[in-house]
Amino acid sequence: MIELENVVRSFKIVKRKSGFRGTLKNLFAPETEIKRAVNNLSFTIPDGQMVGFIGPNGAGKSTTVKMLSGVLYPDSGSLRVNGFVPHRDRKKYVRHIGVVFGQRSQLWQDLPITDSFEMLKSIYKIPDEIYRTNIELFNEILSLHTFENKQVRQLSLGQRMRADIAAAFLHNPDIIFLDEPTIGLDVVVKENVRAFIKSINEQRGCTVIFTTHDMQDIEKVCKRILIIDEGALLYDGTTEKLRDVFGEERVLTVSLNEKTDTLTACGIKSSVDAENPLDHIFRVPKQIKLPEMITEISAKAEIADLRIKEPEIEAIIRRIYEKGAADA
Amino acid sequence: MLDVLKSNKYIKIMRMSFSQSTVFRASYFFGLVNSIISVFITVSIWKALYGGAESVDGISFSATVTNIVFSMLLSTAFGFNDFAIAGKVHSGAVASELLKPMSISLSNMFQAIGSNLFKLIGHFAPTLIISAIFFKLLPPKSFAMLLLAAVSVIFGFCLLYSISYIVSVTSFWITNVWSLSTLKNVIIGIFAGTMLPIWFMPQSLQNALRYTPFDVIYFAPVKIYLGQMTVEEIAFSFGKQLFWLGVFILCGALLWRKGVKKIVIAGG
Ligand SMILES: Nc1ncnc2c1ncn2[C@@H]1O[C@H](COP(=O)(O)OP(=O)(O)O)[C@@H](O)[C@H]1O
Ligand SMILES: [Mg+2]
Numbered sequence: 001m002i003e004l005e006n007v008v009r010s011f012k013i014v015k016r017k018s019g020f021r022g023t024l025k026n027l028f029a030p031e032t033e034i035k036r037a038v039n040n041l042s043f044t045i046p047d048g049q050m051v052g053f054i055g056p057n058g059a060g061k062s063t064t065v066k067m068l069s070g071v072l073y074p075d076s077g078s079l080r081v082n083g084f085v086p087h088r089d090r091k092k093y094v095r096h097i098g099v100v101f102g103q104r105s106q107l108w109q110d111l112p113i114t115d116s117f118e119m120l121k122s123i124y125k126i127p128d129e130i131y132r133t134n135i136e137l138f139n140e141i142l143s144l145h146t147f148e149n150k151q152v153r154q155l156s157l158g159q160r161m162r163a164d165i166a167a168a169f170l171h172n173p174d175i176i177f178l179d180e181p182t183i184g185l186d187v188v189v190k191e192n193v194r195a196f197i198k199s200i201n202e203q204r205g206c207t208v209i210f211t212t213h214d215m216q217d218i219e220k221v222c223k224r225i226l227i228i229d230e231g232a233l234l235y236d237g238t239t240e241k242l243r244d245v246f247g248e249e250r251v252l253t254v255s256l257n258e259k260t261d262t263l264t265a266c267g268i269k270s271s272v273d274a275e276n277p278l279d280h281i282f283r284v285p286k287q288i289k290l291p292e293m294i295t296e297i298s299a300k301a302e303i304a305d306l307r308i309k310e311p312e313i314e315a316i317i318r319r320i321y322e323k324g325a326a327d328a
Numbered sequence: 329m330l331d332v333l334k335s336n337k338y339i340k341i342m343r344m345s346f347s348q349s350t351v352f353r354a355s356y357f358f359g360l361v362n363s364i365i366s367v368f369i370t371v372s373i374w375k376a377l378y379g380g381a382e383s384v385d386g387i388s389f390s391a392t393v394t395n396i397v398f399s400m401l402l403s404t405a406f407g408f409n410d411f412a413i414a415g416k417v418h419s420g421a422v423a424s425e426l427l428k429p430m431s432i433s434l435s436n437m438f439q440a441i442g443s444n445l446f447k448l449i450g451h452f453a454p455t456l457i458i459s460a461i462f463f464k465l466l467p468p469k470s471f472a473m474l475l476l477a478a479v480s481v482i483f484g485f486c487l488l489y490s491i492s493y494i495v496s497v498t499s500f501w502i503t504n505v506w507s508l509s510t511l512k513n514v515i516i517g518i519f520a521g522t523m524l525p526i527w528f529m530p531q532s533l534q535n536a537l538r539y540t541p542f543d544v545i546y547f548a549p550v551k552i553y554l555g556q557m558t559v560e561e562i563a564f565s566f567g568k569q570l571f572w573l574g575v576f577i578l579c580g581a582l583l584w585r586k587g588v589k590k591i592v593i594a595g596g
Binding site: 062066069071091092094095099103105108110122124 | 589593
């Protein structure tokens with residue numbers, strides 16, 4: 001169980017000025033600015049849930065993940081994870097979590113990954129039995145054996161990320177925080193990583209929070225999403241509900257057997273596709289039922305084929321960012 | 329017991345740091361040449377100062393050379409990176425240490441022990457053998473005194489580490505740790521007697537140093553080794569080492585506890 005209540009965290013940012021006078025000013029009277037990275041954030045996540053944490057750059061996602069993983073102190077508010085206060089109980093608490101910062105490796109740069117894993121085995125006191133099963137399982141999904149003897153600094157980004165993700169799961173943590181685990185990965189590795197996270201979540205019932213910019217990650221992996229911007233929560237709910245509430249229209253494309261002028265069904269006018277004059281495109285608001293529409297159209301013309309496009313999550317989320325917290 | 333030691337996380341960290349120290353061969357080799365040359369130069373200076381006399385102020389030439397060689401070699405062998413923690417905090421790498429269920433201070437200490445162990449074996453031992461051959465160093469008074477001197481060296485090492493730890497933790501408040509670190513090294517260099525053996529310092533300064541930790545870092549071990557301390561004096565020097573160690577560890581821990589709140593992990 002993860003509980004955040006009115007969590008606030010600010011950073012002091014020194015504004016550096018350029019030029020001679022600017023440099024003098026930096027030296028004697030630096031101008032500082034307080035940036036609220038996380039602003040009164042509250043949410044609760046029950047055990048075993050898989051949550052996507054999204055928001056534009058600088059929204060405060062990483063700051064939140066750092067506080068949740070106990071490496072950053074909040075200014076105020078309360079954080080509780082499985083009964084621990086992360087920053088206060090750090091040494092005891094981190095045993096129960098696994099963390100991946102996509103932008104930074106947790107592994108020892110100069111060690112081959114097998115040695116890094118051995119090191120983690122000692123640090124977390126992982127029993128031989130569990131260690132062996134985990135390594136085998138991770139190997140299967142993430143194909144670590146293809147590069148297990150290379151030093152971490154010699155790995156490609158995709159390899160490093162796979163090693164880092166495996167490392168975070170090695171001690172069977174109850175909760176996993178993944179900060180942009182798919183950043184910069186190619187399509188195949190991304191798929192691998194998603195499959196891995198999903199299967200571990202299903203098998204072990206661990207709670208997973210992950211931040212991403214990739215909408216595919218969200219659609220394929222998460223049931224619930226939290227959207228934040230400017231450090232505050234904009235949306236908390238399922239992906240389907242997001243579509244229902246914010247996805248204003250679906251796009252229905254009907255291919256007819258003969259060319260016709262614009263059609264009207266349920267009060268919606270079609271537009272004829274310029275490239276493909278047999279295709280009629282309807283933008284259907286969510287309150288209109290599609291079967292009714294299709295019946296009406298088929299009464300007017302002979303339908304050869306039809307396609308329905310659900311609103312894209314990406315477009316919906318963009319709209320939420322634009323509207324901001326007030327309307328959401 | 330051995331198994332426990334082998335799988336202990338801090339021992340592993342120490343071993344990793346030890347083996348990482350072996351990587352830089354060129355710098356290792358030049359370091360070795362450098363300290364042999366410094367020993368030769370310093371001993372020549374003392375030879376000139378003694379001007380052929382058997383002893384000065386009741387201190388024999390060979391005792392002085394033994395003292396100088398030991399403290400010089402130990403002080404080059406025991407080196408700590410006062411910027412290690414500052415660097416990790418600045419780059420954000422401290423995050424990966426904070427995410428592991430271990431004490432950052434202990435893991436840093438065992439990293440330092442690992443690299444210093446390497447220097448002790450790879451640096452101190454060979455330069456000592458070379459110096460012993462060329463400068464007729466005095467043998468230990470007895471085997472027991474050698475062992476006690478070794479214990480005293482270990483405590484001295486811990487003292488140096490705990491001082492270095494305090495300096496490195498000040499990086500949470502002070503951006504320029506470099507000047508503090510240099511100041512610390514100069515002060516220790518003078519008062520611990522690596523440049524001028526404490527015997528030759530003015531009596532008032534020698535008395536004052538009795539209340540400081542400086543004379544039990546390099547000087548006490550050498551005096552024990554040479555058999556110049558009574559059993560009571562040896563016991564007193566151990567007590568003093570432990571007392572100051574307690575003080576420094578406490579200060580370091582308090583500073584760390586205050587400072588860790590200020591860590592902002594950059595990046596992400
Ligand atoms: N260590 C820091 N020092 C100063 N400002 C920071 C620091 N970390 C984050 N910030 C600022 O806080 C805001 C949120 O950052 P972050 O949590 O990294 O966003 P996200 O991960 O959502 O992109 C940004 O405006 C960023 O510039
Ligand atoms: Mg981020």
